[in-house]
Amino acid sequence: MASGTASPPAPQGLIRVLIVEDSEFDARVLVTLLRTGGWEVQFRRLAAPEPLREALAAETWDLILCDHTMPDFSAPEALELLKSTGLDIPFIIISGGIEEGVAITAMKSGAHDFLMKGALGRLVPAVQRELREARVRAARRAAEETLRESELRYRSVWENSTDAVLLLDLGGVIRFANPAVASVFGWNPADLAGQALDVLQPSDLASGEWLQTFRAAGRAKSDETMGRRRDGSAVEIDLAVTRMQTGDQEWIVVIVRDVTERRRAERELRQSRQEFAAAREVQQRLFPKAAPSLPGFDIAGVSHPAVATGGDYFDYLSLADHGLGIVIADVSGHGLGPSLLMAEARAYLRPVARRFEGTDAIVTHTQELLAEDLDKERYITLLLVRLDPVTRMLTFTNAGHPAGQILDAAGRVKAVLKRSGRPLGHQGAVPFLKPEPVSLASGDILLLLTDGIDEAMNRDEEIFGMERALEVVRRHRDRPAAEMVEALCAAARAFTAPETQADDYTVVIVKVL
Secondary structure, eight states: OOOOOSOOOOOOEEEEEEEEOSOHHHHHHHHHHHHHTTEEEEEEEEOSHHHHHHHHHHSOOSEEEEESEETTEEHHHHHHHHHHHTOOOOEEEEESSOOHHHHHHHHHTTOOEEEETTBGGGHHHHHHHHHHHHHHHHHHHHHHHHHHHOHHHHHHHHHTOSSEEEEEOTTSBEEEEOTTHHHHHOOOHHHHTTSBGGGTSOTTSOTTHHHHHHHHOOSOEEEEEEEEOTTSOEEEEEEEEEEEEETTEEEEEEEEEEOHHHHHHHHHHHHHHHHHHHHHHHHHHHSOSSOOOOTTEEEEEEEEOSSSSOSEEEEEEEOTTSOEEEEEEEESSOSHHHHHHHHHHHHHHHHHHHHOOSHHHHHHHHHHHHGGGOOSSOOEEEEEEEEETTTTEEEEEEESOOOEEEEOTTSOEEEEEOOOBOOBSTTOOOOOOOOOOEEOOTTOEEEEEOHHHHTOBOTTSOBOHHHHHHHHHHHTTTSOHHHHHHHHHHHHHHHHTTSOOOSOEEEEEEEEO
16 A cells, blocks of 8 residues: 655755764664654764764765764764864764763763753754754854955845844844845835834833843844734744944844744644544544454454554454454555545444345445445455354455465465455446355464555565565464464564554454364
């Protein structure tokens, strides 16, 4: 099935990262967290002084993430090497364990932050903060250099900035505003020059409050707050404030970025996550709460979605002929839409199974009920098995689903439940073949799964495959069915690590006692 995802995080652009780390796995964890935070990440991993020196000389980097202790290198050594270049790059130490005194020494030496490998929840906000502070420092250096060279050139740079730039005297009067203030605050720059700073701060603040805060900033300071547009409406902004000296004149420079759209996207993302969490809770209630108690059989099933809600489905059905039905299915795609189709399929299958006899008749009538809601973009693969606990006979209908497998007591493949028809879709009623029944014996194991496990892929683009799945079942065939299904899911996750789960994992196992 095609992989789907929940709503992505608000995009934060490209970030170039040097990862000083001897563990490739730990480096990939850091990259994954940064990508989860919304960045497009370009990175290089190294673990020795010379490669670091060459990388700093050859390319431009936005961030350095450094392990504290490595076999041939350390964070203090890397920090000293960075300082020797004169480059201003945020340097964050990532440690598996560090004493408080060592951490304090590292911060005094110039490290911008330190995090523990076992608690990386602060990584994204820490990087956001340090990149923002680096922008402030870069803006301050650029502004100071420009002012030293020429006030005219200085203003030219600001006038071409996409961020709003304000130049204030210490009395809070705006002496210069670049063209970008029009898009942020709705003011014509010429009209804003000469106005008091109070015209831009929220009306509920006391007069001079912004100015007092800006004048107290002893160094570059960055904050997110609310501003006021010319029409009185509020605007969400990121303020970077610094002090600047030109000759005998001291100025306050304010760089303003409109973050309204970014904040809106972040709120929508939080709302989407909450909605998906609620949808997942509802969906999980649709799965069987417990396996049926069937004399002579040990039955277990599990479904682990790739995202908050999934398109996989399994269930146990009471059949009209008093047999036990076991169904496993997969709706194309992931997310809320497929999960709704899954719930619809479940709602139709249960009453149909109690009314019609024969797996082919049950699947055919379900297909007719679902036809109007399925098309070429949305279809369902489904495998329905009927167990007769008295005769120990198994019959089935496979509508385009990965083949079920039956192993004998020695672990050999005894039967394959191959496809007997196309997936359920908009093609209308299509007859299903009637495969030969399978006689079950003590020690037999029935394995049903979705293609999330069969097609799980590692970073070398190898797939997990049915043979690996069967080998896991063979190794654990003496364990209860409930332990076997979890062992199979765990094996698939280990195979694809450190990549995240790309598709739903759903497994049903039946052991004949």
